[in-house]
């Protein structure tokens with residue numbers, strides 16, 4: 146038939162929803178980009194940058210699990226970065242997202258996500274939703290992600306980003322439940338959690354978060370003085386007598402990583418921090 150274009154699987158125009166067994170090509174840059182363009186209708190330029198960033202993260206040992214590599218490849222970081230910074234979405238940098246806070250750099254997100262060790266079905270709590278990117282990565286590892294943000298307009302803006310992506314077919318983000326609150330007190334209604342990830346810095350481990358961690362659960366929390374934290378991995382082990390023992394390790398072996406401060410809500414006003 147004259148003029149009829151042959152069907153080309155690389156030009157399919159329907160969005161392929163996320164499933165746990167998606168056949169994502171993860172061994173070859175071109176195959177990955179073509180597959181994502183065809184099935185997820187994403188921009189080839191950003192996809193290439195995403196692929197290239199992952200290769201550096203793997204070489205740098207910031208990502209070491211296949212599940213996390215795949216989560217990184219599936220997550221459109223460019224959608225979680227304000228338009229003015231979008232061309233830098235895959236740089237090895239944190240970026241300004243407004244309201245005086247940042248989206249963490251991809252290497253830090255990769256290192257923390259790999260260190261967290263999230264199994265499918267695990268219940269995960271994040272403190273500090275920010276741009277929404279960290280929870281978006283987690284949504285490719287488990288279907289129960291809870292995230293708390295203290296800055297109300299930022300929490301609302303990010304909820305809008307998830308909802309916009311869900312309406313475009315990114316069903317995986319239905320796994321992310323968000324609220325605007327002071328995350329110091331955790332989220333009692335959904336506790337206990339298998340994993341907790343804190344993305345703002347504080348000088349101690351918040352006792353309510355420790356309390357809301359399941360036995361054998363693990364929490365990542367940046368602990369230290371302002372702007373100079375160490376990212377600790379806290380594991381709550383159950384002892385034979387039914388008590389709990391806490392073990393701590395440093396995911397960067399002593400390297401200092403500066404984080405946005407863990408702020409405090411008094412009434413409906415953000416006032417100071419939770420540092421002692």
Ligand SMILES: C[S@@+](CC[C@H](N)C(=O)[O-])C[C@H]1O[C@@H](n2cnc3c(N)ncnc32)[C@H](O)[C@@H]1O
Pocket residue numbers: 246247248249272273274275276277278279280293294295296299326327328329344345404405406407408409410
């Ligand atoms: C490094 S930033 C955002 C990182 C974020 N996970 C991302 O993927 O973009 C840390 C966030 O923690 C938030 N934050 C600070 N104190 C908080 C608190 N007490 N409860 C909840 N969020 C808090 C900040 O407003 C900021 O958005």
